[in-house]
Amino acid sequence: MNSSFNPRPRPAARHFGLRWTLSSLLLACFSLAPAISQSADDYALGPDSFPQPGVPQGAVHQTNWTSKIFPGTVRDYWVYVPQQYDGSKPAALMVFQDGRTYQDLKGQFRVPVVFDNLIHRGEMPVTIGVFINPGEVPSSQADQKARSNRSFEYDSLGGQYARFLLEELLPEVAAKYRLTADPVGRAICGISSGAICAWTVAWERPDQFSKVISHVGSFTNIRGGHACAPLIRKTERKPIRIHLQDGSNDLDNLHGSWPLANQEMAAALKFAGYDYKFEFGDGGHNGRHGGAILPEALRWLWRDYPKAKK
Amino acid sequence: MHSSLRRSLLLLNTEFATALFAAVLLSLSASAQNLKGDEALSKVLIEGEAWQTVAEGYKFTDAACGDDAGNFYFADVAAGTSIVRIDLAGLVASVVTNTPRISGLKFGPDGRLYACTQSPKKQVVAFELPSGHMTVLAEDVQPNDLVVTRHGHVYFTETGKGQVTVITKDGQMRAAAKGILAPNGIGLSPDHGTLAVSEYTGTNVWLFRIDADGGLSAGDRNMELRTPVGTTRSEGDGMAVDSQGRYYVTSALGIQMFDSTGRLGGVIARPQAKGTVSCAFAGAGRSYLYVCSSDKVFRRKIQSH
Numbered sequence: 172m173n174s175s176f177n178p179r180p181r182p183a184a185r186h187f188g189l190r191w192t193l194s195s196l197l198l199a200c201f202s203l204a205p206a207i208s209q210s211a212d213d214y215a216l217g218p219d220s221f222p223q224p225g226v227p228q229g230a231v232h233q234t235n236w237t238s239k240i241f242p243g244t245v246r247d248y249w250v251y252v253p254q255q256y257d258g259s260k261p262a263a264l265m266v267f268q269d270g271r272t273y274q275d276l277k278g279q280f281r282v283p284v285v286f287d288n289l290i291h292r293g294e295m296p297v298t299i300g301v302f303i304n305p306g307e308v309p310s311s312q313a314d315q316k317a318r319s320n321r322s323f324e325y326d327s328l329g330g331q332y333a334r335f336l337l338e339e340l341l342p343e344v345a346a347k348y349r350l351t352a353d354p355v356g357r358a359i360c361g362i363s364s365g366a367i368c369a370w371t372v373a374w375e376r377p378d379q380f381s382k383v384i385s386h387v388g389s390f391t392n393i394r395g396g397h398a399c400a401p402l403i404r405k406t407e408r409k410p411i412r413i414h415l416q417d418g419s420n421d422l423d424n425l426h427g428s429w430p431l432a433n434q435e436m437a438a439a440l441k442f443a444g445y446d447y448k449f450e451f452g453d454g455g456h457n458g459r460h461g462g463a464i465l466p467e468a469l470r471w472l473w474r475d476y477p478k479a480k481k
Numbered sequence: 482m483h484s485s486l487r488r489s490l491l492l493l494n495t496e497f498a499t500a501l502f503a504a505v506l507l508s509l510s511a512s513a514q515n516l517k518g519d520e521a522l523s524k525v526l527i528e529g530e531a532w533q534t535v536a537e538g539y540k541f542t543d544a545a546c547g548d549d550a551g552n553f554y555f556a557d558v559a560a561g562t563s564i565v566r567i568d569l570a571g572l573v574a575s576v577v578t579n580t581p582r583i584s585g586l587k588f589g590p591d592g593r594l595y596a597c598t599q600s601p602k603k604q605v606v607a608f609e610l611p612s613g614h615m616t617v618l619a620e621d622v623q624p625n626d627l628v629v630t631r632h633g634h635v636y637f638t639e640t641g642k643g644q645v646t647v648i649t650k651d652g653q654m655r656a657a658a659k660g661i662l663a664p665n666g667i668g669l670s671p672d673h674g675t676l677a678v679s680e681y682t683g684t685n686v687w688l689f690r691i692d693a694d695g696g697l698s699a700g701d702r703n704m705e706l707r708t709p710v711g712t713t714r715s716e717g718d719g720m721a722v723d724s725q726g727r728y729y730v731t732s733a734l735g736i737q738m739f740d741s742t743g744r745l746g747g748v749i750a751r752p753q754a755k756g757t758v759s760c761a762f763a764g765a766g767r768s769y770l771y772v773c774s775s776d777k778v779f780r781r782k783i784q785s786h
Binding site (some may be wrong): 237241242243244255308309310311314315316319320321322323326343392393395425426 | 522688699700701742
């Protein structure tokens with residue numbers, strides 16, 4: 172599996188393939204495999220990640236977008252609208268990178284189901300969810316391949332992706348649904364490279380997004396992202412709340428060490444006095460831990476909304 | 482996974498197991514830390530393989546180019562009057578003589594050797610081999626380096642104009658991309674669907690989609706070249722692309738290797754601390770990276786497939 176988390180439809184299968192390969196290698200040598208692969212990363216989804224009786228279910232619509240800010244790229248995205256949304260007042264907003272993964276009802280996150288349950292109980296506000304895939308440049312000839320633009324969009328520091336959201340994609344959503352303009356009601360989330368992307372959006376535009384959830388975030392040197400922690404320490408504190416998750420068995424490769432980079436982020440957030448929570452488990456580079464604690468993370472993120480507005 | 486493996490295996494606690502464990506751990510650290518898509522230098526460099534000198538005694542070599550059989554071609558852009566070939570046996574010989582000074586060479590799908598010439602005139606030309614017959618394709622241009630797609634479109638950098646110019650397969654010439662900081666090196670993805678262009682005075686390598694009509698679209702600064710500390714000049718120059726779509730871009734700091742999505746894999750040291758400005762895959766199995774470095778040409782075996 173790719174260190175920047177593969178957003179394609181079969182990431183779990185690929186990851187399993189790697190595990191199987193390593194396990195069978197060990198099995199051949201030592202017959203020890205069963206003792207190994209069950210000792211860590213055994214997180215499971217709780218009841219908030221499954222449909223519950225009597226809970227209204229929101230609707231999810233899929234559409235697509237051709238960008239000018241990332242020239243020539245195309246992408247799918249999904250919009251979740253809770254049943255409680257009636258347009259009488261602006262809804263909160265939460266944006267997810269690698270949208271296909273987060274909106275998948277059989278995946279590691281199942282966000283529409285989690286939203287249904289938490290909104291029903293009033294543990295988070297009535298929230299429009301926007302799940303965006305990374306862009307790709309389609310090929311011009313039948314014998315050529317489309318080119319993924321994911322790493323460029325997600326791993327790059329700077330404001331290009333924030334501009335894409337604020338000038339292109341979110342106005343499309345806002346044309347159909349009333350979204351709050353208050354950054355306290357606007358959150359952004361991602362996994363791996365999508366997580367550093369989420370942080371970068373809030374960092375560049377804290378006037379637009381004040382809440383972040385990061386799953387196994389790539390705060391490593393894929394494209395300079397290892398600078399995030401030092402920047403936090405030496406920049407006047409920004410009004411951003413972040414829930415950060417990683418695991419001791421996350422990647423360690425040419426771009427850096429994910430466990431160390433996430434600990435570095437947590438230390439910098441603490442140093443600079445941010446409102447943050449760091450969940451450091453023993454998982455690998457996947458969404459198992461992040462998915463299992465997503466309901467808890469959302470409750471923490473939205474705990475005082477809309478009180479915080481006052 | 483890594484540390485749990487280590488814990489479990491150490492429980493065995495015998496010398497035999499420890500030795501086996503060390504062997505397995507070595508193999509794991511290669512596979513577990515360099516997963517699919519992670520293009521560390523250790524994936525392409527081969528332990529014990531170093532730069533070898535394959536030609537020397539020139540003023541300034543450039544225009545690195547390989548053919549399908551694995552022969553390597555170059556020219557002396559500062560003083561040369563010929564196109565030089567190094568064959569698979571290592572024999573160095575001129576294959577075309579009485580040429581203009583050449584800064585870029587590439588084969589086209591028609592078997593001709595296309596070239597950017599610097600003097601006496603700045604032109605884009607094509608040589609037939611073995612006759613050496615030269616046809617002028619474009620005049621009054623400032624060409625530096627070029628590629629030819631399998632569809633027959635010729636793209637060349639006009640460094641001073643900040644422009645990439647195309648001569649489409651039907652012979653029409655037009656600007657294809659503008660606003661690049663001193664575009665210099667140019668390369669093609671293995672499927673010829675993506676064009677890469679390096680900045681000499683900037684820090685980027687741009688990627689473009691090659692449209693069916695030869696136009697370039699979807700241009701962006703997809704790769705960030707490292708620069709010497711204290712400068713914003715990468716001196717990005719000629720490049721080679723391997724069968725996996727990895728880009729090898731010559732620069733002031735060395736040969737910068739990027740994966741097919743533009744993530745830096747690492748910087749390969751130059752063979753000598755002199756201008757190293759173009760490179761190409763050639764040799765048996767096209768598994769050697771040949772580089773033009775000032776007065777010499779070097780090659781080094783690479784895991785290029």
